Amino acid sequence: MASSRLWASLSSLGRSVAGGPHAWARWGVGLAGGLLVLVLLPALGLARGVYFDRNELPDLEPFLRFAPPTTGEVRDSRGEVLIQVAREYRQVVSYDEVPPIVRQAILAAEDKNFLTHSGLDYGALPRIVGKSIVSSWTRWRKAGSGFRLMLPQGGSTLTQQLVRGFFLPDLMRCEGGDVLCNKGPASKVLAAVVGVSNANRLLRKREEARLSLWLEEEMRRRYGSRDAKREIFARYASFVYLGHGRYGFAAASEFYFGRPLSSYTADDAGEAALLAGIAKSPEVYAPAADDPRPLRRRNQTLALMARNGFIPESLAERAQAEPVVVVDRSRVETRAPAVIGHVFAELKQVGGTRFGLEDLFQGRISVQSTVDVRVQTIVNEALESGLALYEKRHLEAAGRVQGSVVLLRNADAAILAEAGGRSVFGGRPARYSDYNRVTDSLRQPGSAWKPLVYLTAFRRGMDLESIVPDDPFGLRQGNDRGVKWIRNFGDRFKGPIPVRVALAESRNAAAVWVACEIGLREVNRTARELGIHSPLRPYAATALGASEVRLLELAGAYRAIASGIAADPHIVARVTDASGDVVHYEAPPPAGEVRRAGLGLIQEGMRGVVRLPEGTAHGLDDRSFAIPVMGKTGSTNAFRDALFVGSTYGAEGVTVAVRIGFDDNRSLGPRETGARVALPIFREIMLRVYEDELLGPVPRFPRKIERGIDAYLAARAQEARREAEAALQELPPASDDDESLSAAAPVSPETVLQCSG
Numbered sequence: 001m002a003s004s005r006l007w008a009s010l011s012s013l014g015r016s017v018a019g020g021p022h023a024w025a026r027w028g029v030g031l032a033g034g035l036l037v038l039v040l041l042p043a044l045g046l047a048r049g050v051y052f053d054r055n056e057l058p059d060l061e062p063f064l065r066f067a068p069p070t071t072g073e074v075r076d077s078r079g080e081v082l083i084q085v086a087r088e089y090r091q092v093v094s095y096d097e098v099p100p101i102v103r104q105a106i107l108a109a110e111d112k113n114f115l116t117h118s119g120l121d122y123g124a125l126p127r128i129v130g131k132s133i134v135s136s137w138t139r140w141r142k143a144g145s146g147f148r149l150m151l152p153q154g155g156s157t158l159t160q161q162l163v164r165g166f167f168l169p170d171l172m173r174c175e176g177g178d179v180l181c182n183k184g185p186a187s188k189v190l191a192a193v194v195g196v197s198n199a200n201r202l203l204r205k206r207e208e209a210r211l212s213l214w215l216e217e218e219m220r221r222r223y224g225s226r227d228a229k230r231e232i233f234a235r236y237a238s239f240v241y242l243g244h245g246r247y248g249f250a251a252a253s254e255f256y257f258g259r260p261l262s263s264y265t266a267d268d269a270g271e272a273a274l275l276a277g278i279a280k281s282p283e284v285y286a287p288a289a290d291d292p293r294p295l296r297r298r299n300q301t302l303a304l305m306a307r308n309g310f311i312p313e314s315l316a317e318r319a320q321a322e323p324v325v326v327v328d329r330s331r332v333e334t335r336a337p338a339v340i341g342h343v344f345a346e347l348k349q350v351g352g353t354r355f356g357l358e359d360l361f362q363g364r365i366s367v368q369s370t371v372d373v374r375v376q377t378i379v380n381e382a383l384e385s386g387l388a389l390y391e392k393r394h395l396e397a398a399g400r401v402q403g404s405v406v407l408l409r410n411a412d413a414a415i416l417a418e419a420g421g422r423s424v425f426g427g428r429p430a431r432y433s434d435y436n437r438v439t440d441s442l443r444q445p446g447s448a449w450k451p452l453v454y455l456t457a458f459r460r461g462m463d464l465e466s467i468v469p470d471d472p473f474g475l476r477q478g479n480d481r482g483v484k485w486i487r488n489f490g491d492r493f494k495g496p497i498p499v500r501v502a503l504a505e506s507r508n509a510a511a512v513w514v515a516c517e518i519g520l521r522e523v524n525r526t527a528r529e530l531g532i533h534s535p536l537r538p539y540a541a542t543a544l545g546a547s548e549v550r551l552l553e554l555a556g557a558y559r560a561i562a563s564g565i566a567a568d569p570h571i572v573a574r575v576t577d578a579s580g581d582v583v584h585y586e587a588p589p590p591a592g593e594v595r596r597a598g599l600g601l602i603q604e605g606m607r608g609v610v611r612l613p614e615g616t617a618h619g620l621d622d623r624s625f626a627i628p629v630m631g632k633t634g635s636t637n638a639f640r641d642a643l644f645v646g647s648t649y650g651a652e653g654v655t656v657a658v659r660i661g662f663d664d665n666r667s668l669g670p671r672e673t674g675a676r677v678a679l680p681i682f683r684e685i686m687l688r689v690y691e692d693e694l695l696g697p698v699p700r701f702p703r704k705i706e707r708g709i710d711a712y713l714a715a716r717a718q719e720a721r722r723e724a725e726a727a728l729q730e731l732p733p734a735s736d737d738d739e740s741l742s743a744a745a746p747v748s749p750e751t752v753l754q755c756s757g
Contacts, residue, residue: 050210058167058211060218066092066235070363070578071251074343076373077416077573083334083432087361091250091261092238095230099264102249104310105276106237109301111158112308115229119159119212159212161279162236167211168204175200242275243282249275256287258327269311270319273301287326295324336376338404338420339571340432342439343369346572350585355575365584368574370414375695378688379405379417383658386681387422390660394669399425401668403660404437404551405681406569407689408559411651412590413567415552435663442534442548443661447506447616448634448643448674449545451561451606453515454503456526458598460518464500464605464708468510471495473751475512475540484540486512489635500712503605504615506633508544515543516755529594530557531568540755545634554645555657561606562630562647562655564599566591603649604705606630610646611709616675617644620683627686627698633674638667642677648686649699658682 071086098106107114113121156164164172174181180191181200191199219228242252250261257271264272277297278285285297299320306316334340344357347367351359359365383403391398402425407417420436423429435441457466471493474483488508494501502510515523523543524536534549536542556569567590575585607630609615616633631646641661647653658678661668668677689695 050206050213053210054214057214060215063166063215063235064222066238068092068239068247069361072360072363072365072367072578074340074360074367074369076369076371076376077414078372079368080373082336082369082371082373083340085361086245086363088247089245089251089255090238090247090363091254093234093248093250093261095234095237097262098234098237098249099262099272101264101266101269101311102261102272102275103233104305104308105269105272105301106158106249106279108304108308108310109273109276110161110279112304114158114233117157119157119216120209121155121157156208157212158236159216159232160208162232162239163208163211163215164204165239165241166235168208171200171204171207175204240279241282242278243286252278256326266311266315269302269305269315270298270322273298273305273319274324277301287324289324289326291324298324334432335373335380336371336418337430337432337434338418338436338438339369339371339376339415341420341434341436342415342418342571343367344432345439346570347575350572351575355584363578366576366578366580367572368576370409370416370571370573370587371418372416372694374692375407375689376417376419378685378692378694379407379419380423382681382684382688383419384423385684386658386660386677389680390668390672390677393672397662400662401660402437402663403658403681404441405656405658405685406438406552406555407685408555408569408655408657410559410563410647410653410655411565412587413556413559413565413569414573414587415569415571416654418571437659438551440550441659442550443641443659444548444636445545445554446634446636446641446643446674447508447511447545448554448632448645449543449547450503450506450511451602451632452527452530452532452557453511453518453523453543454499454605455561455598455602456523457499457514457518458601459526459595460522462499462514462518464498464601464608464712466499467496468499468502469495469513470497470502470507470510471751472509473513475516475755486540498712500605500608501612501614503632504608504612506609506616512540512543512755516540520755527557529566530560531566532557545636551657551659554643555655558631558645558647558657559655560594561599561602562649562653563651564594564596565651566594600702600705603630603701604708606632607701607705608709608712609633612713616673617646617679619675619679620646625683625687627690628701629686630701631682633679635673636661639669639672640665640667642668642672642674644674644678644682646682646686649701652696652699654689654695656682656685 068090069086069088070090070092071084073084074082076082095103111121113123171181175197177200178196180187180196182203187199187203190202194202216228216232219231222228223231238248238250240249241247242249244255246252246255252275253259253261253264253271256275274287274294274297277294277300278287280297285294287294302311302316302319305311306313344360347355347357347360355365360367383405387401387403390401394401402421403419404421405417405419406415408414409416418436418438420438420440421430421434425434454462470488472485472487472491474485476483486509489506493509494507497507497510499510499514501507502514520538520540520542524538527536532549532553534547534553536547536549539546552569556567559569560566570587572585573587574583576583607628609632610617610620610629612618615621617631620627620629620631627648629646629648631644634643634645635641636643641659643657643659645655645657647655658681660677660681690698
């Protein structure tokens with residue numbers, strides 16, 4: 001080593017001057033002079049480099065603009081933040097946006113002379129040198145081997161810390177390795193004396209000091225002495241890393257304490273000191289309720305604040321006695337995970353080459369969604385409540401059954417709330433990256449598909465009073481696959497019935513017969529017009545909902561029926577720059593109107609599903625639910641899925657779609673129908689959103705629709721009275737060949753039809 005060679009040279013020199021005391025004196029003076037030169041020359045070189053060398057300076061303009069990555073936000077329709085996303089979670093603040101108590105805590109903890117020094121704090125130099133000597137001596141005594149210089153942590157001014165992070169990230173990354181960062185001769189000599197890691201650190205500290213002096217000079221030249229310090233402080237307060245991916249004191253305050261930085265007053269000295277203490281070592285001093293190290297650091301900072309005259313001793317003592325209280329991050333979840341995932345997916349579509357997810361994560365854009373967080377909360381709670389009711393009947397399904405809900409505004413198909421699954425599944429809270437059962441799950445809609453069949457029939461000339469057969473019959477399947485028999489729930493049939501009854505009571509046989517009569521391709525064409533984009537098979541079973549569709553598509557079709565307005569469901573309302581001043585995107589207005597043919601008839605028919613006594617949703621027609629709605633239940637084969645989709649009327653109304661089922665497609669259980677499983681969730685949502693006046697007044701159905709149903713119910717009541725009177729007169733029973741009671745001949749059980757597209 002260099003030190004061994006130096007000792008050997010000195011020993012040789014000692015032997016050569018053994019001739020007497022005068023020789024030793026001359027040698028001593030020469031040696032002292034040589035050592036002085038050896039010390040002074042590097043020191044002078046170092047001083048020249050720090051104070052006078054202004055070569056190869058970095059570009060100052062990015063620092064002046066100060067546009068580091070910040071935090072992107074997704075907000076609800078009223079401006080409430082749904083989620084913050086970032087590569088670096090940061091909020092840029094000005095000097096005045098940092099409350100005085102926080103500024104005082106930062107200065108006390110990190111740089112008490114910041115406002116008076118020019119980038120370097122010379123008053124801290126003796127303390128740093130002393131710590132270096134003590135550390136080096138202690139290590140040498142313990143190691144018992146060669147002496148090695150130890151350089152302590154700390155002592156950097158705010159300016160130095162800012163320079164280190166902003167201008168010298170490459171040197172910082174290199175410093176921790178065992179390779180010399182600077183390959184020059186002087187660096188190699190330094191490394192031979194103090195070691196590679198210390199040499200790297202010394203060279204970085206030299207560059208840090210040089211740039212700190214230069215930065216303060218430039219900032220004073222541009223802003224003046226007072227404002228230069230304010231500008232540097234603001235950048236430091238926004239830039240410094242404070243743990244858990246948070247940069248700057250504003251982002252850290254919201255993460256650790258769940259409060260904005262602007263809310264701090266003198267009474268919050270304890271939390272201000274906690275924040276300020278993190279900067280020294282985020283891994284060690286990030287606040288945690290069960291860690292004594294941040295507590296000690298906070299109390300040290302409070303003591304320094306009192307010693308520097310920032311706060312009274314009494315306030316410091318009171319704050320030191322307070323426990324460390326931080327936000328429980330395990331309970332901090334987004335209230336709308338499916339919404340966030342949907343926003344991200346739609347942002348990719350609407351952004352094109354103009355903007356995208358990376359712009360959001362860099363904080364360059366902000367997204368306003370169509371969702372209303374108040375409605376979202378109701379949807380979340382109603383889904384959990386409905387699943388809990390089901391689980392009471394099936395204890396073995398607890399925590400495993402799934403559900404999804406979406407709520408659309410009829411006027412423009414804006415998504416006001418969306419739950420892609422239950423809030424906790426598989427033992428963990430839902431995340432925005434999870435499977436979204438509203439947008440991604442392709443499942444059969446079951447009988448909820450029938451309104452599309454009947455709307456097509458109305459456009460082909462049928463009406464609500466048209467008589468259709470409700471009898472078992474077979475369908476001849478192609479490719480010699482035999483005959484498929486169409487049956488109703490419970491194998492009960494009524495014979496010839498009006499269309500309004502067939503729809504209200506969800507008669508399978510009647511629906512398939514109608515679909516075969518009008519043509520399956522016509523039904524699929526209607527579905528496309530109403531916004532169904534999933535592949536649809538031209539088979540008879542499609543009339544009963546055998547083709548798989550997404551819940552969002554089904555909700556969109558019902559919304560179009562309820563409003564007569566053609567529009568695609570969407571969740572991104574607006575995209576702006578981070579300030580909100582420049583609009584990059586706004587959701588387009590509705591595309592136009594749905595064809596009016598048959599629309600009034602299907603609206604009346606679906607209103608009858610609720611109002612007719614045998615309607616599958618008649619449970620919604622009572623005094624405790626004073627909201628006029630129309631809709632349709634749906635239950636798929638073997639009770640694998642239970643659905644209800646319903647709407648309040650017109651452009652002022654909303655549409656809610658609910659689907660419950662297991663992800664592995666197992667059965668929900670016998671008689672677990674849409675009316676029993678999904679409808680209660682729909683009911684709770686509608687009651688609460690209208691009772692809380694979140695959607696405006698409840699729309700009423702046109703009098704023509706309500707009168708049409710009233711007239712049918714009155715005619716049926718009159719017929720029932722006549723039948724009762726006839727029974728009282730003890731009329732003889734009709735003969736077996738009497739067909740006078742039927743408006744059309746029933747289809748016999750042996751009837752087999754050919755149903756083409």
